[in-house]
Amino acid sequence: MTEEEFQRLCDFLYRRTGMLFGEAKRYYVERRITERMGATGATSFASYFARLRGDVRGEIEQFVNAFTVNETYFYREDHQLQCLTSDLLRERLKGKPRGEAVRIWSVPCSTGEEPYSIAIWLLENWPQVDSHDIEILGSDIDTGVLEAARAGVYGKRALMRLGPELIERYFEQIDDEHWRVLADLRGSVRFSPVNLVESAETRPNGRFDVIFCRNVLIYFDDASRRVAAENLYENLAPGGFICLGHSESMSRISPLFEVCRYADAIVYQRPLEAARG
Amino acid sequence: MGGDDGKVLAALTSGTNDQRWAAARAAGDIPGGVQALGRALSSEADPRLREAFFTSLMRARSLEAVDAVLPHLRSDDANLRTGALDALRGMAETAAPRLPILLSDQDADVRLLACEILRDLPSAEATPLLCRLLEREGQVNVCASAVEVLAEIGGPEALPALAACAARFPNEPFLVFSIKAASARIGGQPPEHG
Numbered sequence: 333m334t335e336e337e338f339q340r341l342c343d344f345l346y347r348r349t350g351m352l353f354g355e356a357k358r359y360y361v362e363r364r365i366t367e368r369m370g371a372t373g374a375t376s377f378a379s380y381f382a383r384l385r386g387d388v389r390g391e392i393e394q395f396v397n398a399f400t401v402n403e404t405y406f407y408r409e410d411h412q413l414q415c416l417t418s419d420l421l422r423e424r425l426k427g428k429p430r431g432e433a434v435r436i437w438s439v440p441c442s443t444g445e446e447p448y449s450i451a452i453w454l455l456e457n458w459p460q461v462d463s464h465d466i467e468i469l470g471s472d473i474d475t476g477v478l479e480a481a482r483a484g485v486y487g488k489r490a491l492m493r494l495g496p497e498l499i500e501r502y503f504e505q506i507d508d509e510h511w512r513v514l515a516d517l518r519g520s521v522r523f524s525p526v527n528l529v530e531s532a533e534t535r536p537n538g539r540f541d542v543i544f545c546r547n548v549l550i551y552f553d554d555a556s557r558r559v560a561a562e563n564l565y566e567n568l569a570p571g572g573f574i575c576l577g578h579s580e581s582m583s584r585i586s587p588l589f590e591v592c593r594y595a596d597a598i599v600y601q602r603p604l605e606a607a608r609g
Numbered sequence: 610m611g612g613d614d615g616k617v618l619a620a621l622t623s624g625t626n627d628q629r630w631a632a633a634r635a636a637g638d639i640p641g642g643v644q645a646l647g648r649a650l651s652s653e654a655d656p657r658l659r660e661a662f663f664t665s666l667m668r669a670r671s672l673e674a675v676d677a678v679l680p681h682l683r684s685d686d687a688n689l690r691t692g693a694l695d696a697l698r699g700m701a702e703t704a705a706p707r708l709p710i711l712l713s714d715q716d717a718d719v720r721l722l723a724c725e726i727l728r729d730l731p732s733a734e735a736t737p738l739l740c741r742l743l744e745r746e747g748q749v750n751v752c753a754s755a756v757e758v759l760a761e762i763g764g765p766e767a768l769p770a771l772a773a774c775a776a777r778f779p780n781e782p783f784l785v786f787s788i789k790a791a792s793a794r795i796g797g798q799p800p801e802h803g
Contacts, residue, residue: 336793336794336795336796337794339794340760340761340794340795343760343761344761347728347761378764382732385731385732385762386731531634553699554667554695554698554699555664555667555668555670555699555700558660558663558664558667558699559664559668562634562660562661562664586660587656587657587660588657588660
């Protein structure tokens, strides 16, 4: 890949996905380009770039997948979980009527690792956990993964970030390779299907204090991304927070939210004064 | 139009912030809603509500929606102009039939923004339009916008138009430099038809 081709690709990727690569990442980018060219049968950068720009057979999603860790596992991006208990919940509890539930939404939740991680993290790291009614909802468009989430059975790789004491405390081993989330914990997380670009499906879920919406908006086209952002806005209580994936930026998608920089994470907030939606 | 639909459309301009937000999100699915959204944008001052208006128009993705957005490309309000541009880029294929006219518009700012909309079209559609613009365009800034878009999407078929444009503006070092950089990016590559 020539310098010019690399720059052209980087400009396109930033504009289309918000992913920013500099010269230091060039080798990393080139390796993935080579992989995708091989997979698509493209014989030149130009023909592959045309395919990418035209999103032929979902190539943008395939390309982004090559750059992101699609595998989901417990305590992934746990700096956001740290931010949740260090800052976000404290902020949300200010002015929240006593007795009102703390509501957290993991969307898309895939096979459940994220919402169960949130539950475990709160139990382990939030001293006030027993003083509040906490609702955790996991949602995904794929009803197949929701079935797996409800079953709560995971292999070693999914548990790799959890220490043995946490596994012991929250899982039961069902064979040499698999562990099941304990029934009590499974019962603390609710799952439901949702399409993020359909407000008729998002609205019934009500308003949340914190939404984890990681690594999905990056795949949407501009219009769908904006619709999804507006739906998420409606699903946040005024002053509520949304956490995106590390390569995503809400500021590039929508002006509805305000950026909040905390010690552990950058998150986005529905402004308190704009109590519409 | 049913009574409820009429209330929604009326709320676009006369409701509270909450009501205008809800109406903006619903109007795209109501007969006459697209035109009403376009009209209501002129009087909407809240940037978050404008965003919802434009998103509804983008979601409608029709030539009617394009025509409802287009007047705002000429707005004196930079935020409204930018909102219109983003909305049109989000439905660039739908807007394509209007682009040749926009690229010939009397207003140089409109021509400049039209170049940006072309960025979201397939190269085979956008490149000839940009090349034709480069051949006749008298405003340096409009040429620079076309050159920047070609740097991303153009193929070698754009090189003669780029060279001719540079020759027409020998005293505009920034444009000449931009054309040189764009030509280097796209030079030597086979035409793209993505």
